[in-house]
Amino acid sequence: MGWSIGYDPRWKRDIGYGVPAFCDQPGCDEEIDRGLGFKCDDEECGCGKFYCEAHLYDTRPHTHAAPPKREHPSWAEHVLTDESWARWRAENPEGVAYMGTQRGGRADG
Numbered sequence: 001m002g003w004s005i006g007y008d009p010r011w012k013r014d015i016g017y018g019v020p021a022f023c024d025q026p027g028c029d030e031e032i033d034r035g036l037g038f039k040c041d042d043e044e045c046g047c048g049k050f051y052c053e054a055h056l057y058d059t060r061p062h063t064h065a066a067p068p069k070r071e072h073p074s075w076a077e078h079v080l081t082d083e084s085w086a087r088w089r090a091e092n093p094e095g096v097a098y099m100g101t102q103r104g105g106r107a108d109g
């Protein structure tokens with residue numbers, strides 16, 4: 001059934017069904033995950049991005065431009081606080097700073 005968490009070097013972000021995310025269609029705030037079930041695997045399209053059900057199957061609006069750069073607040077929170085990401089945090093200060101901006105309104109913790 002694919003990977004739970006991985007890394008997409010093309011769009012430089014975390015992917016997998018363990019990664020909560022928003023639809024890659026600009027302007028769509030539908031919550032999905034970056035698992036295979038939401039990935040565009042249309043060979044002619046080849047965008048490799050992740051979409052909600054409403055935007056996944058009609059590939060005409062898909063582009064090969066970089067997806068909107070944003071992360072789901074739950075994912076940012078996980079990356080910034082979970083033990084399993086401690087080493088990543090130590091090695092990626094820029095990533096930590098970026099995730100901090102994606103965390104949403106729950107930064108007080």
Ligand SMILES: [Zn+2]
Nearest residue numbers: 040045047062
């Ligand atoms: Zn596509």
Ligand SMILES: [Zn+2]
Nearest residue numbers: 023028052055
């Ligand atoms: Zn959508």
